Amino acid sequence: MSTPRQTISGEMPSFLTSGVPAYSSRSRSFALPSAQRRGSAIANAIGLRKRNEIEIVLDGETDFVHSYSTYDEINGHVDLRFEKDTSFDDVNVTFEGQTNTYVEKIATTAPTTGRTTGRHTFLKVQQPIAEDVLPENGILVAGVTYTLPFTFVVPDRLLPFICSHKVDIDEIRREHTQLPPSLGDPSVSGDGHILMDDLAPDMSKIVYAIRARVTKWNAIGRLLELADKSERIRIVPGKEEAPPVNIEDSESDYVMRKEKSVKKGLFKIGKVGRLTAETTQPRSLRLPHPQKRQIEPVSTMATIDLRFDPASPDDLPPQLDSIVSKMKVYTFFGAAPYKVIPEARRHDNWSTLNGIYPESVPLSSRALSTVSWVRHSGTERGESFSSSDLSRRPSGFSTMSNSSFPEPSCAYEAGSLFYTAKLPVPIALPTSTGSTRPKVFVPTFHSCIVSRTYTVEMNISFRTPGTNVSSSHVTLKTPIQISSEGGTPPSQIQETEAAIAAEIAQQFGLYEARQLEEAGLSLESPVYEENPSQGLLSGTRHMSLADPVPSHSSPTMQSGVDSSAPPEYRAGAYSTYGARDRLGGPRTQAVSLPAPPQA
Known part of the structure; x- marks a missing residue:
């Protein structure tokens, strides 16, 4: 039997075959990503696997499913506990959203078949971490529990660059930058007390999670993952009724x-x-x-x-x-x-x-x-x-x-x-x-x-x-x-993209001014502050902390960004993720699999 080959391409694969995908049924069992699969109980008992170093605890009622909507606050804390002294360089706590799809392709003549997959990381918001929460020497002491509180606000829309592909009309892009609901994950498809069927197939899944990650850079500049844990949540964003659908009698599927x-x-x-x-x-x-x-x-x-x-x-x-x-x-x-x-x-x-x-x-x-x-x-x-x-x-x-x-x-x-x-x-x-x-x-x-x-x-x-x-x-x-129905929006919220761009430019301007002042140039450097009354600025970053909290120092190897930069825009934190998890437009991947044995 030949070894399966995998080809990754950002463009449409040129070797796709023609076939009719069969989607007449769907499985109720969804495979978890490899990073979230649990090891066997026997392996944990005999010590072949490490115990969980990260525990994510969400505040609120202990419902079966934690559900949130637009403008809702997601509060909780992350507990870090290692069995031995562990040196680290960075700790990230993020609120992430990702879409995963696949389309089966059936070859009628070739001896192999496979599927084309799509992956889209459309949301990633980082929680600033105070300097006094983690040890200054960069070593997590064995047996000591470090608690990192977090507060995220569910945005009302996505950043414009999330939808970067070509569209026929601008209305499509506005639809694509709206926050999608959780879909296709039976572990969160419920009302808090019972699992439900959200009528989605295996081929589509939209997942939201609170993710905590501890990483370290080795001597050759390679990022090592010390611990990684995700806690999935259910998001049902607020959605207003849109204008009636424009129906063309000659081509539409509707019969009015x-x-x-x-x-x-x-x-x-x-x-x-x-x-x-x-x-x-x-x-x-x-x-x-x-x-x-x-x-x-x-x-x-x-x-x-x-x-x-x-x-x-x-x-x-x-x-x-x-x-x-x-x-x-x-x-x-x-x-x-x-x-x-x-x-x-x-x-x-x-x-x-x-x-x-x-x-x-x-x-x-x-x-x-x-x-x-x-x-x-x-x-x-x-x-x-x-x-x-x-x-x-x-x-x-x-x-x-x-x-x-x-x-x-x-x-x-x-x-x-x-x-x-x-x-x-x-x-x-x-x-x-x-x-x-x-x-x-x-x-x-x-x-x-x-x-x-x-x-x-x-x-x-x-x-x-x-x-x-x-x-x-x-x-x-x-x-x-x-x-x-969504949550209650903040009393003061900026709705236009021009206001969002102006604030981002201002924050980066404050950061550059601070760098000039440290270089010895006579230039006033305003103080970067967060205003908790502004709420969430249209999905760009959360403003939910009561007081401005500085971020802990990040190593220079992470892209040379100093820790004095505004915490929400630290490029080093986002660059620690792989290419498959980076923000941006959807990515296509073609996977060839061995054909099933013939009877």
Whole structure:
């Protein structure tokens, strides 16, 4: 058997094969990264493995899952304890967010197969560490516990350079710089008490974690990792309802209006008229704050307008039987970034760089026997009308008037009478009760390599008057958004990117002025201070410390940045991470694997 080969490239691999990825099922078991896999208990017991040197403790209630939203503070502390005296150069405590995807590629002729993976580190915020917390001599004494408190604030957006790839319109880039929710990790997909299914496949995962890392530089300038520990948390960012989706009837997967002929009799011989159904995009389903317990289900309301144009004045409208609604959940994932908002109909099933995973969730089903039709004369043309304008109708029809009605069907003749009806359709997300694994929904979002959208399908069944068997049905598909409630923003917050850039320039200016003063030049050096009342500056750095805390000294080998620099912008701390963990746009990696043995 040949040894698997791995090729890493920042560009699109040129040797990708054509194949149809099979995403019909998904596993409930997610593999942890190698850095977070736990060793066996036997190996720990006999001393073959070291005990954990780092312990991350989060403040708050001891819920099963620690959940946060936009502007929430993440408080806790890191405990460092080593079994023997350990020399170190740097200790980093960061709040990180990373997206991981993969797309299977199937070779039809070659003896190997594999996958193309995508990795995107979109968030990394560093906690300043006071000088008096760690020993000055750079040696952690054996058996002594060093406690490092931390406070992070969940940002409301990402830095602009996080989305650096090409996009078709600027709106895509604005979507990609919004904070995405936690996705695809069953260890945090819950409401604090029970694990839930967030309807994501194995091929997409968005993970947030508090990470503590102790490193040291060796004699040849290579960075050694002494200890590394991550504690995953659940992030559900605040998401406001966006404007309605721009739907193009010729290319869109949505069906906002549908016409269908109503056949005559049980054997459907002849036509009694034409039925038209149309709807509009409903208001969003708004999720509560992840730390709140909501008893009532999250719900909204959709409305379907019906119109029946009879073939003759004697033909009556069809009898409505029932309406069944369900939600289609689409998770889009890719090893290459998206230039447009992904849609199910436009997805290329043969693509080896992008994939789609659909799930269907039943919502409700109810009878429509009590819905009444309203009869209108052919002279009615206004948007509204009163009951006095209606002609005489049988007792089975309603006398109430509607404020509007659909446009005529293709079979309508001017001046003919027609019938209308209005169907309110309640839409509610399933609750977490029941014997099956409960579902948890995340807000609608679009990131560089992962997106989540929702569609509601409403199926109306009807039958011809005088028959007892449901003869036909009409289905509408409308987009629906899921928004979410965020935390309380600070009283003073700068919203524009120009203000963010100005502050960054100011902080670097203070740092350069300090260096000139130390060099002996006569130049005043203002004092760098943090203002806790400003809160978080649009995701660039957290300002949650009550008092300014200086960072501990960093070694000169880390890039020559002196410890007097502002702590949030110390380049040395970020350069200690590998290329796969650096901030920036998504990175693509092609991995070739041996083909499975043939039976």
